Amino acid sequence: MEIDANGLEVLGHAECLALMQTIPIGRVVFTEQALPAVQPVNFVLDGDSVVIRTAPGSKLAAATRGAVVAFExxxxxxxxxxxWSVTAVGQARAVRDPKEIARLSRLPLQPWSPGPKEHFIRISCHRLTGRRIVPVAPGSGGQAA
Structure with missing residues (x-):
């Protein structure tokens, strides 16, 4: 087990993906009018990519078009x-291929906000990092278990 300078366990790529699959909500970090912005979204993993479903004219759809974003x-x-916490960094792109849209529509990704959400955004996870708080064993003087 690798421990970082802050005493957190460093997670490998496969474990990051496995943990991400257990949580339905994440946060997209992007730039809006030259300022940092964060938006909570529901998502699903499709291989090594994060898939988000949103409205075609949404602020998120416009802001992430071809941009490098972070997802946490x-x-x-x-x-x-x-x-634990997992962060992915990669390029966001609108899914335009009708066959891919049809396939993504069948994934277990239901919008949690009202209104039609027929636009899919795929974020490729070029860089995936994760950390876990290591439980401290009682009586260990602060040493991880």
Whole structure:
């Protein structure tokens, strides 16, 4: 197990993807009018890509068109003091191929906000990193279990 300078476990590529599949909501980080912006979205993994479903004229659809974005998802248990965070960085692109749209429409990705969401955005995970809070064993003097 690799531990970083902050005492967090460094997660490998496969484990990052596996953890991402357990959470339905993430955050897209993009640029809007030259300023950083973050939008929570529901998503599904399709291979090594994040797929988001949104409205064609949405702010998110316009802002992410061909842009390099970050996508983050996490899970924390405040009672147990455990959790993890995964961040993907890659290019976002609108899905335009009718066959791919039909296939993506069958994925378990239901919009959580009202209104029609027939536009798909694919974020390729060129860089995928993750960290996990390592539980501290009782009586270990702060050393990870």
């Amino acid at each position: 998802t996490d899970d924390f248990d405040t009672t147990a003091g455990t959790g």
